[in-house]
Amino acid sequence: MRENFFNIYHHLAGPFVPYWLLSRPEISGGAKLVYSLLAQQANSRGATQLHSQMAAVALGIDEGQLARHLMEMGEAGLIQVSRGNLHPEDLRVYFPRHHWMIGLEGEQTDFASSSRPQETFPPSRLFPRGVKAERPQATESEQPTLPDIQPDARTQMHRRRSRRRVGRPRSKHARDICYRFALYNVEVLGSRTIYDLEGFTDYLFRTGDQDAEIDEWLAREIKAA
Incomplete structure (x- = not known):
């Protein structure tokens, strides 16, 4: 009888998306x-040590x-990634406080005044213009404004993301230096x-996220020359 017992609880392990x-x-x-998978593994300091191969196997992706998902989250400001010390496959992932965590788009007006300082803290490029501008109107009359907000928000979001891709680079190094460092990672470090x-x-x-690593590599290159 015990062998035929089935409990769905044992089949629900996995990441939970808030x-x-x-x-x-x-x-x-x-x-x-x-x-969600990485955040649920965060330690007491709010960071996760990620092994790219193991994480890919756990998610069923290559x-x-x-890597593309990590870059996507980094561009949105959800995570900050740095290279580990032991192996090139190891990454340290940090989770900064993000303005999306203040609530959903339809948050109650009671929380509007307390959330305003947090909304203005991140760079304005992360906000879709349409959503931010239409919020006060949506609380007054939700029926007429809802059909207009959603398409406008997506249009503005795509424009924002395209502008962010071609915006001013954050790295202090020239692009050819970044290319040589990337080539070094592939050909030398494997x-x-x-x-x-x-x-x-x-x-x-x-992004300029690995400027410190590029500095160390450049110093070694100059010394070797």
């Missing part, structure tokens, strides 16, 4: 799952898809997580 993230159209569903050399170069040049 409502504040689930409702956002700005990032893909795959990125939301990766964020390492290239995982990194198996870089599938798109040009894409990884753009990521380094646009």
Whole structure:
């Protein structure tokens, strides 16, 4: 009798996506799952040590898809990533406080005054213009404004994301330096997580997240020369 007993509880293990993230159209569903999986493994300091191969296997995706999801979340300001010390496949993922966590789009007006300082704290480029401008009108008459807000928000969101891609790079190094560093990771270190050399170069040049690693590599190159 015990052998035939079935409990669905044992089949529900996996990442849980919170409502504040689930409702956002700005990032893909795959990125939301990766964020939830990593966030549930965060330690007491709010950071996660990620092994790219193991995380990809757990999510049923390849390492290239995982890298794209990490870049997508980094562009949205959901995570900050740094390279680990032991192996090139190890990454440290940090989870900063994000303005999406204040609530859903339809939050109650009682919380509007307390959430305003948090809304203005992140860079304005992360906000779809249409959503922010239409919020006061939506609380007064939701029926006529809802059909207009959603398409406008998505249109503005795509414009914002395209502008962010071609915006001013944050790295202090020239793009050819970033390319040489990416090539060094592939040819010398044998990194198996870089599938798109040009894409990884753009990521380094646009975000500046690995400027410290590039500084160390440049110092070694100059010393060796």
